[in-house]
Amino acid sequence: MSNVTEMLDNWKLMSLSREFDLYVKEFAQTDDAVGYLHTSIGQEASSVAIIKQLNQGDWMTSTYRNHSHGVARGLDLYRMVAELLGKETGYCGGLGGSMHIADQDINFIGSMGIVAGGIPIAAGAAWGSKMKGTNQVALCFFGEGAVHQGAFHEGLEFAIKFEAPVLFVCENNLYAESTSSKYHLLHESTIGYVDHFDIKTIKVDGNNFEAVEVAAKECFAYMRKEKKPAFLESMTYKLSGQYEGDKETYKSAEEVEYWKTQDPLKRYKARILETDPSVEARFEEIVNENRKTVVDAFERAAKDSYPEIPSMHRAVYLEKGDVA
Amino acid sequence: MSRELTYKDAVNEAIRLEMRRDSSVILIGEDVAGGAGNDLIPGALDAWGGPFGVTKDLVTEFGRERVIDSLLAETGFVGACIGATFAGMRPIAEIMYSDFIGTSFDQILNHAAKLRFTYGGKKSVPLVIRTVTGAGFRAGSEHSQMLISLYSHIPGLKVIAPSNAFDAKGLLISAIRDENPVIFMEHKRLYMRKSEVPTESYSIPIGVGDIKRYGQDITIVGVQKMVLTALDAAEQMAAQGIDAEVIDPRSYSPIDIDLICESVEKTGHLLIVDESHPRCSMATDIAGMVADRAFSSLKGPIKTLTGLHMPVPFSPPLEDHFIPSIQNVVEYSQKMLKGEKIAERI
Numbered sequence: 001m002s003n004v005t006e007m008l009d010n011w012k013l014m015s016l017s018r019e020f021d022l023y024v025k026e027f028a029q030t031d032d033a034v035g036y037l038h039t040s041i042g043q044e045a046s047s048v049a050i051i052k053q054l055n056q057g058d059w060m061t062s063t064y065r066n067h068s069h070g071v072a073r074g075l076d077l078y079r080m081v082a083e084l085l086g087k088e089t090g091y092c093g094g095l096g097g098s099m100h101i102a103d104q105d106i107n108f109i110g111s112m113g114i115v116a117g118g119i120p121i122a123a124g125a126a127w128g129s130k131m132k133g134t135n136q137v138a139l140c141f142f143g144e145g146a147v148h149q150g151a152f153h154e155g156l157e158f159a160i161k162f163e164a165p166v167l168f169v170c171e172n173n174l175y176a177e178s179t180s181s182k183y184h185l186l187h188e189s190t191i192g193y194v195d196h197f198d199i200k201t202i203k204v205d206g207n208n209f210e211a212v213e214v215a216a217k218e219c220f221a222y223m224r225k226e227k228k229p230a231f232l233e234s235m236t237y238k239l240s241g242q243y244e245g246d247k248e249t250y251k252s253a254e255e256v257e258y259w260k261t262q263d264p265l266k267r268y269k270a271r272i273l274e275t276d277p278s279v280e281a282r283f284e285e286i287v288n289e290n291r292k293t294v295v296d297a298f299e300r301a302a303k304d305s306y307p308e309i310p311s312m313h314r315a316v317y318l319e320k321g322d323v324a
Numbered sequence: 325m326s327r328e329l330t331y332k333d334a335v336n337e338a339i340r341l342e343m344r345r346d347s348s349v350i351l352i353g354e355d356v357a358g359g360a361g362n363d364l365i366p367g368a369l370d371a372w373g374g375p376f377g378v379t380k381d382l383v384t385e386f387g388r389e390r391v392i393d394s395l396l397a398e399t400g401f402v403g404a405c406i407g408a409t410f411a412g413m414r415p416i417a418e419i420m421y422s423d424f425i426g427t428s429f430d431q432i433l434n435h436a437a438k439l440r441f442t443y444g445g446k447k448s449v450p451l452v453i454r455t456v457t458g459a460g461f462r463a464g465s466e467h468s469q470m471l472i473s474l475y476s477h478i479p480g481l482k483v484i485a486p487s488n489a490f491d492a493k494g495l496l497i498s499a500i501r502d503e504n505p506v507i508f509m510e511h512k513r514l515y516m517r518k519s520e521v522p523t524e525s526y527s528i529p530i531g532v533g534d535i536k537r538y539g540q541d542i543t544i545v546g547v548q549k550m551v552l553t554a555l556d557a558a559e560q561m562a563a564q565g566i567d568a569e570v571i572d573p574r575s576y577s578p579i580d581i582d583l584i585c586e587s588v589e590k591t592g593h594l595l596i597v598d599e600s601h602p603r604c605s606m607a608t609d610i611a612g613m614v615a616d617r618a619f620s621s622l623k624g625p626i627k628t629l630t631g632l633h634m635p636v637p638f639s640p641p642l643e644d645h646f647i648p649s650i651q652n653v654v655e656y657s658q659k660m661l662k663g664e665k666i667a668e669r670i
Contacts, residue, residue, distance in 0.1 A: 034462040034640055035461070035462035035463055035464065035638065036462075036463060036464075036467070086462075086638050086639030086640050086641075086642070087639070088639075092638075094637070094638060094639035094642065095465075095635075095637045095638055095639065095642070096464060096465070096638055097462065097463075097464040097638030097639075098464075099463075099464050099466070099467070100464055100465075100466075100638075112466075113423075113464060113465075113466035113467060114423070114424060114426070114427065114466055115396050115427075116396075116427075117466075145395075145396040146396065148395040148396045148397035148400070149396060149397055149427060150397070150399050150427065151427070176354075176395075176396050177354060177355045177358075177372070177375075178355050178358035178359050178360075178371045178372045179354075179355060179358070179359070179360045179361060179393055180359075180360060180361025180362045181361070182361035182362070183360040183361025183362075183393070184360070184361065184393075184395050184396070247371075249359065249365075249367035249368060249371045250358060250359035250362050250365065250367070250368040250371035250372075251362070251365070251368075252362070252365045252368075306639050306640070306641045306642070307637075307639050307642060309642065309645055309670070312632075312634055312637050312642050313632075313634065313670065315634070316633065316634045316635075
């Protein structure tokens with residue numbers, strides 16, 4: 001595969017996540033939308049470049065802001081939408097909802113609705129695999145607000161002490177809900193919260209796909225070889241609000257305008273065109289294809305049934321004889 | 325003077341009045357003001373007022389010194405609030421959702437609740453923990469729990485869960501003035517409901533229940549939002565000639581069990597409606613206490629109508645099924661009065 005083909009494939013996945021979220025934003029305005037919806041707009045490069053480094057069987061955890069992680073992990077958009085609508089065909093059978101989209105069948109353990117909730121769990125998956133003698137590693141996403149939680153510090157320390165091969169990825173999007181990182185972070189970078197430990201750390205421009213890819217490759221190579229954890233801070237920006245409906249009055253127009261110029265899709269597109277200007281027309285085609293995939297997913301999932309009541313009773317405990 | 329006020333505005337007013345009255349009262353929590361770090365941007369100060377806008381405009385009156393956006397670190401700020409009470413502060417800490425209490429629970433369970441008793445009955449901890457409870461918001465399993473029985477189980481904590489704006493204001497004022505740690509539960513699906521609320525300050529004593537509807541035939545105790553479900557059901561049943569009495573305990577620790585027992589002595593029937601999970605719940609707790617004290621008054625078995633023994637499901641029809649409905653209350657009441665067996669709700 002030529003370099004530009006691979007680049008276009010990466011961009012296509014980022015665009016798919018973007019088109020999904022743009023449609024979610026439109027959908028959120030309709031009466032069919034239920035619950036809380038958190039989009040990943042602006043954070044796609046980081047998600048795609050990092051998740052690309054996972055092997056089959058590697059573990060992963062995400063958060064309530066999971067759309068780009070799901071798309072990047074190759075989840076079926078139709079089943080993501082079905083979950084968002086609470087349909088039985090959704091990844092969690094409709095029991096979880098948009099904040100919890102994940103696919104345990106491919107070791108995407110969960111998207112935790114509690115800040116930092118997934119951090120010790122991801123560390124534990126990596127630790128367990130190490131005890132079992134497999135080569136699986138874990139990938140753990142969280143936002144920069146999570147560094148204040150006890151679960152972050154305790155999970156991190158556990159992974160270091162017990163040498164669990166887990167990559168902690170802090171997607172630093174500059175806001176913990178409405179609170180600026182200028183206020184809530186006591187270090188210039190979240191690395192300041194971890195570098196008193198002996199752990200490999202990298203800080204990267206998370207809106208620069210190629211830079212993230214290089215950093216992520218280095219982290220995964222280190223983890224797989226050394227069987228130890230690493231910490232990657234991916235600097236990014238949420239171009240949308242905390243959740244759909246957030247009025248975002250806490251952001252300045254200048255800041256938002258600046259970050260629009262740093263849109264990871266725009267920046268990567270420019271890099272692709274520097275590599276091969278002849279592919280210009282492909283971008284519009286890709287966006288249109290992706291848009292169609294998204295619309296089809298919504299239309300298809302809308303027709304599906306809601307789960308039956310017995311399914312939720314069966315979901316509470318796993319009993320002998322059940323299919324796990 | 326009084327006027328119609330929403331539940332959330334009543335909560336806001338209680339905090340505002342107490343903060344005006346007593347400079348040691350402060351409010352801290354995640355985004356209780358919002359926009360911290362960006363104060364120079366117009367609209368950033370007070371951007372949120374919490375996720376439901378309940379604490380809106382407090383920062384504009386009291387400043388960031390007294391309306392404090394915490395870090396995302398509940399153990400830290402709840403624990404610090406406990407410590408600050410020793411220095412004479414009277415903090416109100418907001419846990420954004422009841423479900424998030426887990427991240428601060430050691431400080432509440434082992435410290436706030438025990439710092440008086442363990443040291444020989446000396447100082448207590450005048451701390452209010454406000455939190456948002458309840459299902460029906462399509463918020464999934466980690467943003468929909470009640471957990472009221474978890475809090476009420478712990479000696480040393482007081483627990484309040486008001487069902488309307490009037491009670492919310494009066495009880496929150498009492499909670500802030502109380503010398504002990506109080507968990508104050510605000511139901512997210514009550515926030516926009518209005519009731520008549522006096523403009524002036526008033527307090528409702530903690531531990532005193534309220535009869536929301538007088539009746540002769542059956543006593544229905546509702547827990548927080550389920551009070552409204554019970555009242556709606558009572559209205560429907562009135563047309564069928566069933567006269568239900570609806571009791572709102574309002575406080576759950578301490579609880580006004582005498583009020584419930586007196587009602588049962590009159591009606592002979594007791595139904596408790598609570599959207600929490602059924603096991604070790606407020607419903608079974610009240611049922612147990614009434615069986616203990618007023619068994620001979622009962623003309624039939626006490627019944628509980630609760631949520632199900634499962635996390636709150638997201639899918640809209642499943643979540644609707646999870647929460648006891650008006651129809652459930654009507655059906656249970658009718659069958660209880662006829663002495664008919666009620667199939668377990670599944």
